[in-house]
Amino acid sequence: MASTQQVALVTGASSGIGRETALALVKAGFTVVGTSRDASRSTPLDGVTFFDLDVTEEASVSALVEQVIGRFGRIDVLVNNAGIGLMGAAEENSVAQVRGVFDINVFGVMRMTKAVLPHMRALGRGRIINLSSVYGLIPGPYLAAYVASKHAVEGYSESVDHEVREHGVRVLLVEPGGTNTGFEANSTRPDSPLRVYDKQRRIAEQVLAAAVEGGDTPATVARAVVAAATDSKPKQRYTSGPLASRVSMLRRFAPVRIFDGQMRKSHRLAN
């Protein structure tokens, strides 16, 4: 159990995994701040204080973090959950569409991380928990931009983790399998510039349906996030759902042909 004064900040907390995670963190004893792009229209959640935030707006991100610190004194846990998908063949996704995905899924994570890190360093502790995906580990046809964004989140998280560990701060990953939330609809709503192209919709839906079948629930993902937030000796990566767990294990044994495999001691990263 977290002590009552520990503060957790969850982005995109008004729906799906973020909502369930915010509630699970309240149950685990955290003071929870949730963000939503329109807090006034979010269904209230017991024990969660909502603030407005669009993670693509840099000035709003800094202002939000200062507001939370001003009101609650600290941020112990940041859950970068806000995210969006993009379906469609790689050659048909426009650069603007892909940039839209990266602006939320990758640069959103970076903006939030940059804003909270100085506070966590000063506190001498903290956990940043980034929602990746099973698609942060494997390819996904007709989901290339989304897959690339989540692979980017993986690389960014592991790299920053090595930078900040010595200050008592960890940057961890949660990798859900396909989870039945509003994610697909939110990523393809008709007014969205990120909507799927009709002719590819069926294939993309089959890919997603396969992922959801081997799937996960917001509750299991939320449990993984709470474990990442509270484990005394946290792991770098938390995975949930049968498909994601299998992929996560198999990835470690993926065949690779190594040339010139000599690695000098000085090039190894400390673990």
Ligand SMILES: NC(=O)c1ccc[n+]([C@@H]2O[C@H](COP(=O)([O-])OP(=O)(O)OC[C@H]3O[C@@H](n4cnc5c(N)ncnc54)[C@H](O)[C@@H]3O)[C@@H](O)[C@H]2O)c1
């Ligand atoms: N649903 C799945 O199958 C699945 C699988 C693996 C990983 N994930 C990841 O889990 C996370 C949550 O997804 P979900 O399934 O709960 O879907 P969801 O659509 O219910 O939640 C996404 C949240 O992000 C918010 N959001 C979108 N753009 C934003 C922006 N610019 N600024 C602030 N908030 C924004 C939305 O308002 C929404 O609340 C995402 O990062 C997603 O990539 C989902």
